[in-house]
Amino acid sequence: MNIVLRSAYQRSVAAYWNNEKAPVNLKLGEVDGLYHHHYGIGDYDPAVLEVPADVRDQAIIVEMHRLETAQADVLLDHFSYLTAGDRLLDAGSGRGGTSFMAHKLFGCQVDGVSISESQVEFANGQARERGVADLVRFHFRNMLDTGFETGSMSGIWTNETTMYVDLYELFGEFARLLAHGGRYVCITGCYNDVTGGRSRAVSQIDQHYICNIHPRSEYFKALADNDFVPISVVDLTPATIPYWELRARSSVASGIEDAFLTAYREGSFHYLLSAADRI
Numbered sequence: 380m381n382i383v384l385r386s387a388y389q390r391s392v393a394a395y396w397n398n399e400k401a402p403v404n405l406k407l408g409e410v411d412g413l414y415h416h417h418y419g420i421g422d423y424d425p426a427v428l429e430v431p432a433d434v435r436d437q438a439i440i441v442e443m444h445r446l447e448t449a450q451a452d453v454l455l456d457h458f459s460y461l462t463a464g465d466r467l468l469d470a471g472s473g474r475g476g477t478s479f480m481a482h483k484l485f486g487c488q489v490d491g492v493s494i495s496e497s498q499v500e501f502a503n504g505q506a507r508e509r510g511v512a513d514l515v516r517f518h519f520r521n522m523l524d525t526g527f528e529t530g531s532m533s534g535i536w537t538n539e540t541t542m543y544v545d546l547y548e549l550f551g552e553f554a555r556l557l558a559h560g561g562r563y564v565c566i567t568g569c570y571n572d573v574t575g576g577r578s579r580a581v582s583q584i585d586q587h588y589i590c591n592i593h594p595r596s597e598y599f600k601a602l603a604d605n606d607f608v609p610i611s612v613v614d615l616t617p618a619t620i621p622y623w624e625l626r627a628r629s630s631v632a633s634g635i636e637d638a639f640l641t642a643y644r645e646g647s648f649h650y651l652l653s654a655a656d657r658i
């Protein structure tokens with residue numbers, strides 16, 4: 380049996396997610412039962428800021444949730460050619476929101492892995508409630524060493540999880556898991572090599588989430604090193620700024636909003652989608 384938590388660092392990341400009960404995640408998930416631990420994209424409806432004070436907060440929460448679901452839709456669009464016979468891996472699956480969306484869209488088997496046991500338990504409970512537990516399964520496993528069979532996956536995605544791991548190690552494991560021609564899709568925050576090293580705002584984000592944001596260049600070096608050929612690269616930065624502006628005005632703001640807005644506006648940080656095929 381593989382050891383899931385291999386370092387003091389991984390144990391601290393696991394502890395963070397095991398104890399995480401942030402309203403910004405839970406209240407948004409309660410809107411329709413899809414729990415995301417990622418950010419949103421797209422313009423918000425400014426009318427949510429004008430509704431009467433007693434319902435304004437809930438209106439903002441519903442709108443933020445819509446933008447987070449829109450983000451997952453954009454990621455999953457890159458797998459639109461898949462069919463029910465395919466198998467997908469959600470690497471760093473959180474409470475499972477994107478996995479349930481993927482299963483609904485493609486009808487296929489989805490396996491999610493997380494180093495947080497409480498997230499895995501929560502997401503498997505959701506799978507049972509939704510009646511999809513035979514096809515959507517969550518596992519307490521490390522995405523660097525998943526234990527799944529070589530060549531068993533048609534697609535893999537990481538939705539805001541790569542800043543916790545070494546990219547060369549991660550993409551090596553993904554190259555092993557994907558069948559020839561299989562696709563990997565990543566949404567992540569990364570810092571801008573053009574403006575230099577980690578800015579103060581990027582360092583604040585790292586510290587807040589106990590993560591290690593990589594430079595943009597490292598994604599493409601590590602992909603190329605592991606036989607992945609990019610097919611799409613989309614800078615989602617302009618599309619995510621409205622989400623952060625709305626979040627900063629919500630009751631569920633967590634205190635990290637200014638750092639994200641500063642980093643995006645000064646150009647030291649991008650919100651990047653990359654899709655690459657395994658050759």
Ligand SMILES: C[S@@+](CC[C@H](N)C(=O)[O-])C[C@H]1O[C@@H](n2cnc3c(N)ncnc32)[C@H](O)[C@@H]1O
Nearest residue numbers: 415416417471472473493494521522538540543
């Ligand atoms: C920001 S959350 C994203 C969750 C999910 N992808 C989503 O979009 O809702 C980061 C996730 O990465 C997971 N994670 C971090 N390091 C990991 C590792 N080495 N192996 C597996 N999961 C990991 C955490 O447990 C957590 O579920």
